Amino acid sequence: MYRLTVRDRVMIAHSFNGEIFGPAQGLHGATYVIDAEFQREHLDEDGLIVDIGLAHQVLGAAIQAIAFKNLDEMPEFDGDNTTTEYLAHWLWGRLAEQARGGGLGPSGRGLTGLCITLRESDVAWASYEASLV
């Protein structure tokens, strides 16, 4: 199994619903340092898992949708708690769509798995990983 990871970051505001969230029920925010890990069984003919420049671009474009936003006001997240683990899954969906749709180039279609990790601080992070095939 080969894996390639690229890192980017995003800053957002949001609040949570539910007593379990304690003070995080108030409007606050986070910086997420994001790692997108692309997986495949064999390298392509160029010796690559995926074009690393394209991987950086696609990740950067995907997070523009939430960059400097208040997630509480985005219809896409209506009724949901945009926890770190929830956002990892949400971003997974967007990158999986790119991989399958050719946005990551011809080699992107050969990817077998994807793992997205969001670091909300130096002491807490969450990820979502699933197969692409």
Added chain:
Amino acid sequence: MYRLTVRDRVMIAHSFNGEIFGPAQGLHGATYVIDAEFQREHLDEDGLIVDIGLAHQVLGAAIQAIAFKNLDEMPEFDGDNTTTEYLAHWLWGRLAEQARGGGLGPSGRGLTGLCITLRESDVAWASYEASLV
């Protein structure tokens, strides 16, 4: 697969038995930076893997048993070399017990796996990972 990780740290003294340990046969010590990773297949109804505040608390409580201790004098470890990998397994057992016993809240019972990593320095670390179901 979803994963949530929280980080804490602990300082201990110990020594090792066996020629393979070389100078580490003498009484010395370590700071372990500890990552506890909680795994589950689906998020709970709050959009969580596990209550992150509770996860920090339970990890912090579990490591109190060894904090600022000389492990050579703890009956619990009698006859064992408390290597980094051994302690990762030991801490796994304590946190698994909490997850199964409700110490991590109702959602904690839905966890499917647990991975404990102890970083003994910037250039060496060890982990133990196993299913909870």
Added chain:
Amino acid sequence: MYRLTVRDRVMIAHSFNGEIFGPAQGLHGATYVIDAEFQREHLDEDGLIVDIGLAHQVLGAAIQAIAFKNLDEMPEFDGDNTTTEYLAHWLWGRLAEQARGGGLGPSGRGLTGLCITLRESDVAWASYEASLV
């Protein structure tokens, strides 16, 4: 010159006024990983710069004032852009007050300088440093 640093973290929401801020004029947020560095010329009689446990407590208490808050709604910051560098200075003031007022213990009064660093992401951070004497 001796220096001791302790680290903590906080999550907030805010927005900025001024065209220079571009998309950051919208309501967004940040995780700040915070390093508080305490300086003195000589160690105290215990061999310390300052009681490290107390340093962690005082830093943790100081940041409670903004934890999980929308800074736009805090009268304390009214009319100001709560940039990373601004907040470093603000936190410096609160910790300096503690040092001078005895909140960091008797040795805290012997501190000669203080530097506060706020990391807003893996690629950007700001600090404010000044003498305490």
Added chain:
Amino acid sequence: MYRLTVRDRVMIAHSFNGEIFGPAQGLHGATYVIDAEFQREHLDEDGLIVDIGLAHQVLGAAIQAIAFKNLDEMPEFDGDNTTTEYLAHWLWGRLAEQARGGGLGPSGRGLTGLCITLRESDVAWASYEASLV
């Protein structure tokens, strides 16, 4: 599953063939920070995954083959693009050979898997992982 990781680093020059590499087609170089992760199901009788001192030595020796070299001039890599993911696989092969051949000591023969990660910068890294049995 137990895992032990040791870290080392190496500096090399190389160039890539293929339009997909853009400016990286020119002769350039990289520092790779390398993590070698050794896996096994059970600890040995000393409480170890593998002798950590030996693990550091074997990793350090393996990377001497490329340290301070221009990989374009090494017959071993002739005709190949020595991408980060390619080099992760190449190093995997060398360490697997050591594990199977006794170079990691008697316990090294009990290893069940190996994962090699090369970090080419703070925002990009690649790994190769496979079973040893």
Added chain:
Amino acid sequence: MYRLTVRDRVMIAHSFNGEIFGPAQGLHGATYVIDAEFQREHLDEDGLIVDIGLAHQVLGAAIQAIAFKNLDEMPEFDGDNTTTEYLAHWLWGRLAEQARGGGLGPSGRGLTGLCITLRESDVAWASYEASLV
């Protein structure tokens, strides 16, 4: 004293002249993770040390001159050993020129100092710092 730091990275090839360099006399390369720290005594009217977006742009543009290059072939470095500390000084000159020339915006002219750090690996880095006034 206020300080703001932004981070970027670059990959280059080069070789060194002189027996003191040992194996680094051969053509090899490095990834430099680069921190540019901007200093000033007071914040500007927006509450800034310098426009952080512009700081990232100016740093990124400055390092394009060496990105994916073999420094041995650049007339600019002819006869010099492009050590990490040498390159920190070289980059300092380019960013100082931008600050003084208005490339960092009106507030950039108010900067009082600049420090450039190049990390060549996880265990070695070098910096050059000097006043801008």
Added chain:
Amino acid sequence: MYRLTVRDRVMIAHSFNGEIFGPAQGLHGATYVIDAEFQREHLDEDGLIVDIGLAHQVLGAAIQAIAFKNLDEMPEFDGDNTTTEYLAHWLWGRLAEQARGGGLGPSGRGLTGLCITLRESDVAWASYEASLV
């Protein structure tokens, strides 16, 4: 001002005297990740602050004196609390002696300052810095 830093690490046991230390009065230990920063005003004729290989060797040799030791039993530290800040000063003395005595090579005599940082965990570190001239 030029600065070059090299990193190493050491594991020790010790205990502290004084109520202020709380549970750290018991025998425990620490991993110290150590950064030695060498300072000078101008580069030498090779373009160096100091020979980086020699810097790594000299730092590594200096810390052998305490590696895998119980500091409570070392006459050198008799009656002292070997706090992180104390040890930073102690190591400073040993490296300063090397710099002045030629142990860091001819260029080592041109160093103007030295700063030693010991990281005792991911959330606490201490340093001692002083001029060499």
